[in-house]
Amino acid sequence: MCWRSGNLLFRGLANKILASSACSLMMKALFRRDGFLRRSVSAENSEGPWLPQDIMMQIFSLLEIPDLVRAGSVCASWRAAYTSLCTTAHSKLQETPCLLYTSESIGDRAMGLYSLAEKKAYTLTVPDPPIRSREVIGSSYGWIITADERSELQLLNPISGDQIALPSVTTIGQVEPIYDDAGTLCQYEYTRYAADWISETPPEILDLNALRDYLFYKAFLSSDPSTGDYIVVLIHLPDYQLSFARGGDVEWTWLPPHTMYEDCQFQGSLLYATTALGEIHMYDLGAPAVARKIILDKVKRSVYERIYIVQAPSGELLQIKRSDDECEHDAILELSKVPKNTTSIQVHKVDLTSEKNLVEVDTLCENVLFIGRNQSLCLCAKEYPQLLPNHAYLTDDDYLDVSCFKDRRRDIGEFDLENNRIKEIVSPQLWSNSPTPVWLVPNPRRMSRLASHS
Template identity: 30%
Template structure:
């Protein structure tokens, strides 16, 4: 008796495969497209309907009010369309996104542990635990509940820790996270973490079990006070801007970290949110975002089980002004510039790694403007459910414009804070 022949799934009719693929979750759609040539043909047709991303421009990544806790929305301003992705646990709505780059986000779960996630493929990569930082330790309180001690918060008493619940620790600890390259490159990917107290630096390569603290040493002049970073693929260095606008390079390629001061700081007393941008034409810009605070007549509604996590539900921050500066390394100075120096590009800033996008290549974006999301960590840590700014900063009118009709059609929740990502499939 002859053995039954194995079914030839590659011979399924294309229209039938398309019907099936229309109802698959996005990650399963990608997997189905990789099975064979005939399935890929159906996948290619369905993908353009299910995933309306037409290019490599930034998308807004957020939790939509009408969705469940595991579903995220990606909105592409370039395509003028939004689509949904279901993410693996922990639930997206329970996470705090503190960085994005190369199509991946860096997020902290409710235990305050960081991990990497690609929203399109749903690939996840773990990072060293929060207790892998040099100044964090775990303990149990009198009721046996897990807690964390954070050292160094009190400048005058650095050995006296502050105690935090696991879920609130992330709000007070993490400031920004940056990637040197795609996590798909394994140990070649470095995650640079800016954290408290006051912009300290730690880093980890994928696969590390602890964070390496960049401490003050002969090769590190100043180990804290940093506000933003950018990775330069051309020289393999991180560029960091400090609280006084000084710029340092950080070399993590050969053993011990080596920092070099390439721009001296200024003496201004204000402390805006500073971002550093490496332009495609070889210049360095600083973006200063000035944040003001207003008090709401009606406090934001806070879920009952989260009321102890919100210190001030009446406080809300907003962008009051954004200034642009060109860095002159030779002359050791900053030159304030107008938006025409962006050369028709749009800036994308927030918790993402800042990027410049050419509006000649992507005409749906407005030239010489800044597309912003809320990254005021000082306000977020005391009012995690407060209003979140998302919009387009017009440098000519000095006003924030709405992002199409997105908040009407696909309204975002205030938690987790929306963030820009540039989707990739690896």
């Protein structure tokens, strides 16, 4: 990138620094010095604007992914700061969530990344197996959890291209491998049981690619897998049970006997899991013996609302209820063809000191939600000025839809909590309906190049 382009980018960065509430007063004072800016962007400085590397890393940490890639291409000193930032294990990055999706138009081995900050789409080339042959069952810390055509699970960072194989699906209790005469895996035997019941129907024999639709609902990470210290939790069928694996494990660990889980949230090694009836259970997955602690007992009787659990920027625990218009349709055939839309989102604060334990919240104020088949997020719109406060950004995570009705239009949009109205993220639709799109907070470690597409 030539110095003129770098200087234009630098001027844009300076404006962002001055507007950011996350930047120090000292740095803002530095950027307000006209003499400093003139020296930094002078034509004589062919190596690009100069700043100490630690200051550059602090600036770069405020950039969205596309700007970060561009900044790393300006000159050697900027590239060094960019590389250092992307390889620092605990570097703080402030990335606006993006919509991650697949599309026929960009091929079987690429994913689309729609930036809410730039209102622009980018293409990411990702490693095999082809991403359009996989299902996406989770998104946390810039990584997605995928199930391939053999129903085996992988962690994938779509930005860096890093990929990690997870323990084999055959180590989940309800699954047994079936081999042909040559000793090649050819099918799975799937038995429906939980800790306190077993189905009266015989085990089902499934093709390799069919098991994933019968078994997986959602997956979550405790931390960034690039550090090597992480835990993966699965919500899986039958009955939406929990299993987990730590980084380096060779098999899944089952967490019986509890069922009907809808969403999970980590705080360190503590796993908070909410059920379809509004219960919240806590598990310490770092303890030698994992036991359940009931944080909140059953608070609802209906299972037709989807439930999420999320930590607000203030540290409070929120429980989210999401309703849609599917109940208006009766026949399965009709369900598979009629588009579904979210009609209501209710927010409750978990307050164990109150008599009701759940306190309804009328407004999110400056906060914004991201919910779907991803780690549920609650962010402060003041820190992300491109986002709309008191809104929820939605993707589809209804099990029947994403596993059975794969051609059905996805329930994706910006939901206004004040008016109970949803509108499109972008038009025309960029994504294929399957695998279902998810929200991704880009993780730029070992960044790959982005190529823009319309």
